Amino acid sequence: MFKKVTVNYCGDITVTEYFGSIIREKELLIEIKYVYMSIADEALNQCNIIAKDYRRTLGSIAVGRVVRSGVGVQDIFEGSRVLVFPIANYAPIEFDGACQSIYNIDAEYVIASSQKAFNDLEMLFIATLSIHRKILNSIKGLNTLVVGNDISILPFAYYSMLYSPKFAIIPQYTLWPDILKSEHASPYNSNRKFDVIVLASSDPLINNIVLKSYQSATIIIIHPSILPMIKLSNMLPSYGEKRVIVMKFGDIGTGIEIFNAFKENFTKRINLIKVDDIPKNIKTPLVIQMASS
Structure with missing residues (x-):
């Protein structure tokens, strides 16, 4: 069973289990490692915004590895590390976000991340800073x-x-x-x-x-x-x-520049918690660890 972090329209957070996802044309199926909970997730949690559907999965930006590529996907391959930007499609308000073990999303909102100088968590921080x-x-x-x-x-x-x-x-x-x-x-x-x-x-x-x-x-x-x-x-x-x-995200060069300027603060000031330990109420900036390795 896989896990995902959800709210019902808005309000208290719950961790629910599910069996898996169906991959569609031009989509990627991604095993999520870390997820950034932005002000969008916090606003849903506080009911400052109401989701369009009853149960909404949270998670604004994520890093993970591709499990499977759908028909029509080019230049992103199985096993590749990727950055995922559901916030660019107004998730988690209008669509499900990435705070789930296995996530399928249109390849339009995914960027390959081959930068070996940065680990997965650092690349997530870089993604959150990647304003065009x-x-x-x-x-x-x-x-x-x-x-x-x-x-x-x-x-x-x-x-x-x-x-x-x-x-x-x-x-x-x-x-x-x-x-x-x-x-x-x-x-x-x-x-x-x-x-x-x-x-x-x-x-x-x-x-x-x-x-x-x-x-x-x-x-x-x-x-x-x-x-x-x-x-x-x-x-x-x-x-x-x-x-x-x-705001538009995905300029990795900018993300790296800003991350290097504030690097020490990211490791000291941002809370990192495992998905099973997530509280009912959150405060950004917060990172959720979905996978153990």
């Missing part, structure tokens, strides 16, 4: 406010520290504020102005407050899970004048 460089380049030279408890904020914080004339965070709602060289802002301070807001919080109230307090921003970069939480067009009177960018 084109998106990161869009904040260069601009005043940036970064808010959120998801690992995905770190690439934006790193680039802001290097290239932004003014970089601020809201420390009580932002991951690892003690290591980010930034100014501190208030969620309610509307007198300060920023060109860019980066949002990755599992709390829709915080997302709403920040957007309303800093309406001068012309670029809004959001984690994929935020789209179902709030309706930007209803919140912002000048929504049509904003450039809204949804």
